[in-house]
Amino acid sequence: MYGLARREQFFETQVVPHMGAAYNLARWLTRNDHDAEDVVQEAYLRAFRFWESFHGADARAWLLTIVRNTCFTWLQQNRKPFFELVEDMPDLKGAQANPEALLLANVDAEMLRRAVEELPLEFREAIVLRELEGFSYKEISSITSTPIGTVMSRLARARTRLQKALQGGAA
Secondary structure (H helix, E strand, O other): OHHHHHHHHHHHHHOHHHHHHHHHHHHHHHOOHHHHHHHHHHHHHHHHHOHHHOOOOOHHHHHHHHHHHHHHHHHHHHOOOOOOOOOOOOOOOOOOOOHHHHHHOOOOHHHHHHHHHHOOHHHHHHHHHHHHOOOOHHHHHHHHOOOHHHHHHHHHHHHHHHHHHHHHHHO
């Protein structure tokens, strides 16, 4: 009994504080508040059930990996496939302003939210993990189980698409 109580306490101190990040990722991936709540609840149940498998130092990254996997499972079971893998890589040298510069120029937050929601899932995921949750490329690579080069490519493509969407809306 003492072991279970201690396990619960450690889980509460290490994992529960990251509920906001978990919801944020689930919300951006599902594009729906209610669905995100369901995914986060299921992810936390899974995380608690498999808490003994956590041996790392970063509970937040471990949790978001579970949230991501739970989200993809949920999407497969509840929605039609909508993965849009994009292989075209535009020339980034000609880009004038990056999304961060556009934000500083007072781009409408609603326009940005819509632009992010319109990104293909793998790009949206990379942007959320990097720009909103502050993960490093290496951490994103670990969370998404993709090579770091793929993470960098997805971020570059997502930023380019955001830039085009925001410039198109502002013009």
